[in-house]
Amino acid sequence: MLNLILNTDSYKTSHYCQYPTGTQYVSSYIESRGGEFADTLVFGLQAFIRQYLCRPISMDDINEADAILSAHGVPFNRAGWEYILNSHKGFLPIEIQAVAEGTLLPTGNVMVQVINTDPACAWLTSYVETALLRAIWYPTTVATLSYQCKQVIGRYLQKTANNLDGLPFKLHDFGARGASSEETAALGGAAHLINFMGTDTLSGIVAARRYYRANMPGFSIPAAEHSTITSWGKNGESAAYANMLQQFGGAGRLVAVVSDSYDLWNAINRIWGDELKEQVETMGGTLVVRPDSGNPLEVVPQALENLMDKFGYHTNSKGYRVLPDCIRLIQGDGVSLRSIEAILAALEARGISADNLAFGMGGELLQKVNRDTQKFAMKASAICVQGEWRDISKDPITDPGKRSKRGRLALIRSNGQYQTIREDQLGLQPNLLVPVFRNGELLVQYSFDEIRARAGRQAI
Structure with a gap:
């Protein structure tokens, strides 16, 4: 070609x-x-x-x-x-x-x-x-869309967080599998990295290095998928989560675990918030809980409320609630420019800081654009x-x-x-x-x- x-x-x-x-x-x-x-x-x-x-x-x-x-x-x-x-x-x-x-x-x-x-x-x-x-x-166009997402997230951080320190990692590129080709993923993935530093699109890393002399323009973390969690069986869900903490937890480390394979609320309230709570709080790093189904406008605020019920929170200088450093949430399903703003507005209305949340964006980022x-x-x-x-x-x-x-x-x-x-x-x-x-x-x-x-x- x-x-x-x-x-x-x-x-x-x-x-x-x-x-x-x-x-x-x-x-x-x-x-x-x-x-x-x-x-x-x-x-x-x-x-x-x-x-x-x-x-x-x-x-x-x-x-x-x-x-x-x-x-x-x-x-x-x-x-x-x-x-x-x-x-x-x-x-x-x-x-x-x-x-x-x-x-x-x-x-x-x-x-x-x-x-x-x-x-x-x-x-x-x-x-x-x-x-x-x-x-x-x-x-x-991808760079422009990513830039607009950055403006929206930045505005809500300005309103509800103490600083913008976390902004570079607030929108993670999940788009590789939804792109029409590897070259699409490479160019779109590199374009996103102009604005953010989080990506799972390795082709974008390669493009930024090959064509623009980048050293390491983007980063990721160990993360679970449904196959690795469900391979333990429904009765082994807690053991699967514990394994993730054992394998990837530690001081200064982040690990993301998809938690909706069966019952998200049970995972948050009973497993993370009870059985494994001590391990989460004492591992020295950060667990990132990932819901992956349902209406994000309903699921995200409720999931954060439940996590705060279990792990507590503090109120920042802007008057908004923030989870302890050991736990955060990432929403990677149904994410678009419009849903990002809607979700963050819903959190603001509840007094929840945008600091608690990151987004993962896939097809909406790399594929749902065209020349028009x-x-x-x-x-x-x-x-x-x-x-x-x-x-x-x-x-x-x-x-x-x-x-x-x-x-x-x-x-x-x-x-x-x-x-x-x-x-x-x-x-x-x-x-x-x-x-x-x-x-x-x-x-x-x-x-x-x-x-x-x-x-x-x-x-x-």
């Missing part, structure tokens, strides 16, 4: 002969035209560039594409691809400009701009749309024909929201606000769109720490 020539839509293969005679350059841009959130947290372009654009196409790629596309019934620009192979050693003669990854960019602004660097390859700019747009919209979540699009905005630059755009009468921008573009920040302008209007203003790739070379390489710090400066 690494043949870049085939990483496109079928109809793109016929576009090389559709431009006006004498076309030398085509300039296109990517933006989020709007959507569910007013801002997008930009991420993912560098991963795509390093994985796909920093390796040359080969004659084998050309031959494979020729065979497939000819049988598929669409034209193949063999001469054009052989020209790239022979004249550019197989590297795409394009330049990509982009805003720095980790930037929280208001929708409606240019995020990426692409242009061919060889006038013989004007067709190439739009040819890469499919791969490039997908490379941007997905990780950026933030209305991403890549459109051509300028073309050079026989040395003359022309503005081009679309302006459909049936949908003004799809009106596209015109001309070569630039991004500036004026009075603290991002603004997209024409490149020829820049003057002395710095252009925040910087060249990040040209002709096979990665020009700017962001570290994961740098991206995370940039995003963090715009949070809460």
Whole structure:
């Protein structure tokens, strides 16, 4: 699946002969035209560039594409691809400009701009749309969703907790098994780690290390699943829990145990809160109880109330109840941006601090997003024909929201606000769109720490 020539839509293969005679350059841009959130947290372009654009196409790629596309019934620009192979050693003669990854960019602004660097390859700019747009919209949308979750959790911690120290671990990525592919899990998992440090999506760790020079961007803890608990049998539930404490408990250690295999309330009230209470209180670490069924708006508040009945609590400086350090709760079922806010609001109403709770988010985080979540699009905005630059755009009468921008573009920040302008209007203003790739070379390489710090400066 690494043949870049085939990483496109079928109809793109016929576009090389559709431009006006004498076309030398085509300039296109990517933006989020709007959507569910007013801002997008930009991420993912560098991963795509390093994985796909920093390796040359080969004659084998050309031959494979020729065979497939000819049988598929669409034209193949063999001469054009052989020209790239022979004249550019197989590297795409394009330049990509982009805003720095980790930037929280208001929708409606240019995020990426692409242009061919060889006038013989004007067709190439739009040819890469499919791969490039997908490379941007997905990780950026996941990063944006994760960022919004962070804002919600942060607000409730500000209201109900003494500090924000626990925020980096308040939303754990459970999404790997619900993602459509390992690459999806890798890119989405890495995107989430810009905002939080808890994950079970190992592919996201690998992506952050491979493409962004991360050391160890995320962490997890030993945790039970239903198979390991139910393997002891219903009568052995208490022994299964005791084994978890014996195997993974200890000073400064955390262990999570799913506790709803049979009767959550019995597990909390009788097993954790009675039989094993002393072990929980004296092991020196933290037991994280995990409900995994039922309506979380009902289960989470009641579970915390029951744990407080059994283990006690203290009242923090904000006047909200907090469990002792030896025990916490994680909700990993039915978690979404909306349910996070609803659950935390319910806890606030009961006088329970958000400090008591962490969330695990799966398909809602990595899979329940699409290109229209933030209305991403890549459109051509300028073309050079026989040395003359022309503005081009679309302006459909049936949908003004799809009106596209015109001309070569630039991004500036004026009075603290991002603004997209024409490149020829820049003057002395710095252009925040910087060249990040040209002709096979990665020009700017962001570290994961740098991206995370940039995003963090715009949070809460």
